Amino acid sequence: MLKVENLTVEYRRDIEILKNVSLIVPENKVTAVIGPNGAGKSTLVKAIAGLIKPKKGSITLDGVRIDGTSADERVKQGVGVVLQRRSVFPQMTVKDNLILGGWRLRGEKKVLEEVLNQVLEMFPDLKQRLDLKAGSLSGGLQRMLEIARAMMSRPKILLMDEPSAGLSPLMVKHVYRQIDILKKNQLTIFLVDQNIRQCMEAADYVYVLELGEVKGGGRKEEISGSLSDLIKVWLYLEQS
Amino acid sequence: MLSGAEITYVQLFLGALLLGGLYALVAVGLALIFGVMRILNIAHGEFIILSAYITYWLSQTYRLDPLLTIILTIPIASLVGFVTYSAVIRGVTKSFDAPIVSSFGILLILQAGMLIAWSGDPRSIVTPFTADSLVLGPYLLPLVRLIAFVVSVLALTSLHVFLNNTHLGRAVKAVSQDSEAASTLGIPVSRIQSLTFALSTGLAGLAGGLLSLLLSFTPTLGPEYLLKAFVILALSGIGNIPALLIGGLVLSIGETYGSFFLGSGLRNVVAYIMLVLILLLRPAGLFGNLKEREV
Numbered sequence: 001m002l003k004v005e006n007l008t009v010e011y012r013r014d015i016e017i018l019k020n021v022s023l024i025v026p027e028n029k030v031t032a033v034i035g036p037n038g039a040g041k042s043t044l045v046k047a048i049a050g051l052i053k054p055k056k057g058s059i060t061l062d063g064v065r066i067d068g069t070s071a072d073e074r075v076k077q078g079v080g081v082v083l084q085r086r087s088v089f090p091q092m093t094v095k096d097n098l099i100l101g102g103w104r105l106r107g108e109k110k111v112l113e114e115v116l117n118q119v120l121e122m123f124p125d126l127k128q129r130l131d132l133k134a135g136s137l138s139g140g141l142q143r144m145l146e147i148a149r150a151m152m153s154r155p156k157i158l159l160m161d162e163p164s165a166g167l168s169p170l171m172v173k174h175v176y177r178q179i180d181i182l183k184k185n186q187l188t189i190f191l192v193d194q195n196i197r198q199c200m201e202a203a204d205y206v207y208v209l210e211l212g213e214v215k216g217g218g219r220k221e222e223i224s225g226s227l228s229d230l231i232k233v234w235l236y237l238e239q240s
Numbered sequence: 241m242l243s244g245a246e247i248t249y250v251q252l253f254l255g256a257l258l259l260g261g262l263y264a265l266v267a268v269g270l271a272l273i274f275g276v277m278r279i280l281n282i283a284h285g286e287f288i289i290l291s292a293y294i295t296y297w298l299s300q301t302y303r304l305d306p307l308l309t310i311i312l313t314i315p316i317a318s319l320v321g322f323v324t325y326s327a328v329i330r331g332v333t334k335s336f337d338a339p340i341v342s343s344f345g346i347l348l349i350l351q352a353g354m355l356i357a358w359s360g361d362p363r364s365i366v367t368p369f370t371a372d373s374l375v376l377g378p379y380l381l382p383l384v385r386l387i388a389f390v391v392s393v394l395a396l397t398s399l400h401v402f403l404n405n406t407h408l409g410r411a412v413k414a415v416s417q418d419s420e421a422a423s424t425l426g427i428p429v430s431r432i433q434s435l436t437f438a439l440s441t442g443l444a445g446l447a448g449g450l451l452s453l454l455l456s457f458t459p460t461l462g463p464e465y466l467l468k469a470f471v472i473l474a475l476s477g478i479g480n481i482p483a484l485l486i487g488g489l490v491l492s493i494g495e496t497y498g499s500f501f502l503g504s505g506l507r508n509v510v511a512y513i514m515l516v517l518i519l520l521l522r523p524a525g526l527f528g529n530l531k532e533r534e535v
Contacts, residue, residue, distance in 0.1 A: 049424060075426030087421035089414050091479070099407070100414050103426045106407040153426055 001027050002048070002157050002190065007057030009040075009047050017043045019212045020057070025157065025205070030179070030189040032203035033217075034196050034231070040212040041192040042084055045161040048190070049081040050074040061156065076104055080155030082146045084162040090135025094126055097134050097145055101152030115152055122181055123148040140171030147178060157188040164195045176202055196234050206231075247378050256496035257489060258385035261392035262454065264488030265447040266465050267472035268396060268481065269440035275416040275478045276436040277333060282343040283324075284469060285462030286350040287441050291317045291448025292457045293354055296363050306367045307387075310449030314442050321441025325434060333433070347462060354459035364456040388450040393485070395446055400481040412436055464508060471511050474518045477525040487526070490514075 002025035009018040017040045025031040033041050046052040048059055050071035059067040066077050075081075089097055098116055105112040120127045123144055129137065134145055143163060150158055163179070164172040176198050182189060183202070193199040200206065200220065207217030208227055216227045223231065242250075270284045281287075291313050298309040324346055332338035373380040403409035414422040415432045423429045451457065451465075468491060476487030491511065498510030518525070 051420065051424070070428075071420075071423040072426045072428045075424065081424040083421060083424065087418055087424075089417045089421070091417060092410070092413060096410055100410055100422075100427070101425050103407070103411065149425065 001025065001062060002188070003058075003060045004044075004048065005058045005060075007044070007047060007059065008055045009043055009052055010055050016055075017212050018047065018054075021209070021212070021214050023207050023214060023217060025188060025190050027188050028186045029204040030183050030191055030202050031205040031207070032191045032193065032199045033207045033209050034193070034199055034234070035209035036234075037194070038211075039209045041209055042161050043212075044209065045081070045084075045159050045190070045192050049079060049159055075153050075155075078156030080150035080153055080158040082143075082150050082158070082160045082163060084165055086139070086142055086146075086166075088134035088137070088142050088145050088149075090133065092134055093131050094134055094137070094145060095130040097149050098126070098130075098152055101149035104153055115154060119148050119151050122151070122185070123178070138171075140167050140174060143167060143171070143175055144178065147175075147182075151182070151187075155187075157190060158182065159190045159192075161192050162194060163191070164193055164198060172198060196231070196238050200231070200235070242378065251379055252496050252500055253493065254379055254381060255385065256493040258381065258389040259454070259496070260489030260492040261389040261396075261485065262447060262450055262488070263468055263472060263492050264485045265392040265395060265443060265450070267469040267476075267488065268399065268484055269443040269447070270466070270469040271473055271478040271484065272412075272436055272440045272443070274473075276412055277339075277433050278336065279329065279333065279339040280343070281440070282340060282466065283346040283350060283462070284343075284440075284444060285464065285466035286347050286354075287317060287321060287444035287462075288448040288451065288465050289457055289459060289462045290320070290350055290354060291445040292452035293358055293363070293448075293459075294445070295449040295452045296365055297358075299365055306365050306453055310446065310453075313449045314445040317445025317448065318438040318442035321444070322434060322438040324441075325437035329437070330430075330434070351459050351462065358459065360458055360460070362456040362458050363452075365452045367453060370453070384453050388454055391446070391450060395443065396481050396485055399443070403481075408432075408435075467508065467511055467515070471515045471518070473525075474515055475526050477527060480527065483525075483527045490526070 005022050007018055007021040008016055010016045021044060033044060035041055043052060047054050050069060054067060057067070058065055061078055064077065066074055066079070069077065089100070098119065099112070102112045102115055105115060125141060125144060126148055129141070134142065137145060147163070163175050167175065172195060179189065179202050191199060191202065203220055205218060206220050206223060208215040208230065266288060270281060273279050273281045294316055295306065295309045295313045298304055298312055299306045328342050328346060329339050332342055367384065369383045372383040374383060374386060403413055411422065411427045411432050414427060415429050419429045471491050472484060472487035475490055476483035491514065494514050495507050495510050499507040502510070
């Protein structure tokens with residue numbers, strides 16, 4: 001379980017992007033954070049991933065505080081990350097990208113091979129393209145590669161920042177189908193996306209973030225009142 | 241039957257060809273640091289010259305075989321590079337300009353240090369095989385140049401294999417392409433950058449050691465080798481080791497024929513002209529696409 005408590009992040013002195021954010025990401029569930037542009041969703045993912053240093057607050061994973069560690073150490077602690085922007089290594093092959101994802105297993109050749117095979121079972125589209133340069137893949141397949149690559153470190157939790165960003169509606173469905181497969185494999189997923197409908201469908205728990213503050217959240221079915229109305233308005237706006 | 245002039249041209253070509261390998265080795269360290277850290281190490285030439293002096297000093301002081309002293313020079317140069325990076329450059333890598341200024345400072349310190357230690361007089365290493373050549377019909381292949389070429393090509397090939405076939409090498413490439421993404425995979429970016437700097441100065445160590453067997457050197461010769469490295473990188477891009485080798489060959493051939501026809505005093509002018517022409521006519525280099533440059 002991931003626990004974020006009173007997390008405050010500022011980009012410059014006195015400009016707080018996240019204000020006392022607290023939330024819980026239960027094990028083996030999909031927890032989504034939704035909110036409008038500029039709400040601080042990506043900043044939250046980056047802070048959990050160790051790419052941004054918070055001003056205050058704590059982040060614990062399975063009872064161990066991880067907020068003082070660097071991004072690469074956090075991977076060892078069990079955090080996998082899919083960044084919002086394209087982040088495959090374009091000049092390297094699909095296979096090399098995946099092997100790099102298993103960096104922490106590099107000393108255990110057999111285990112690394114096993115994990116690679118398991119990941120390729122989950123991502124059959126990549127299996128046929130192992131020797132292609134990652135930069136030659138379509139946007140959707142590059143996104144799949146990023147997710148598969150993050151899975152290579154055998155994370156306890158996978159952070160996904162806008163997995164549908166910049167993809168065609170068909171590819172968005174494909175990516176969310178993949179998220180469903182990961183969910184069925186008992187992976188804990190922390191998901192941030194502007195595609196509220198898809199996000200709500202995939203999530204077990206939902207938090208609403210606005211202007212850097214958590215407005216509320218909890219089990220999806222139990223969200224009610226003004227928060228539920230707000231989500232309905234966003235869904236309506238997204239549809240229209 | 242070949243005429244005397246034809247034999248001379250071919251002989252010049254063979255000499256240039258053998259020098260080209262060393263030139264590629266001179267450039268590869270600069271390319272590594274720039275590719276992985278986006279740092280333009282202005283002091284790269286000084287690291288090469290310092291390594292030539294280390295080789296010279298070891299062979300003179302301990303009466304060691306010059307080829308053996310080159311093997312000792314490589315780790316020493318790596319260590320000097322690692323310490324320099326940790327003390328002077330690592331703290332300022334977030335800016336593009338600051339490392340350039342820092343490395344310029346290193347250039348001045350190394351030059352002054354070498355002038356104090358060894359004076360400004362030209363030095364060179366004479367080996368038992370300095371005057372030996374391999375005879376191929378009417379042509380002579382100077383043994384020292386042949387050794388420098390073979391060692392350079394072997395070093396470049398090993399580096400190519402390292403970067404493409406080992407976990408550490410792939411990590412170096414990953415950091416060069418996207419350091420933030422690399423860190424989210426668990427790759428210790430800062431350690432990889434330190435290692436790259438040490439590797440780069442180790443390669444400068446090898447280049448300097450080989451240079452000390454081929455040519456005479458003075459403490460102020462560093463910028464000349466930096467210029468050569470710039471020309472080769474402009475020709476080849478920074479991402480492709482076989483292309484660097486071709487770039488090294490093109491430069492050495494250009495310099496050799498240029499100095500033959502225009503006079504040896506204009507050797508560096510030929511390199512400058514080549515640099516300007518490449519930047520004007522083919523800014524992406526001989527092989528390339530600007531977007532596809534990598535380590």
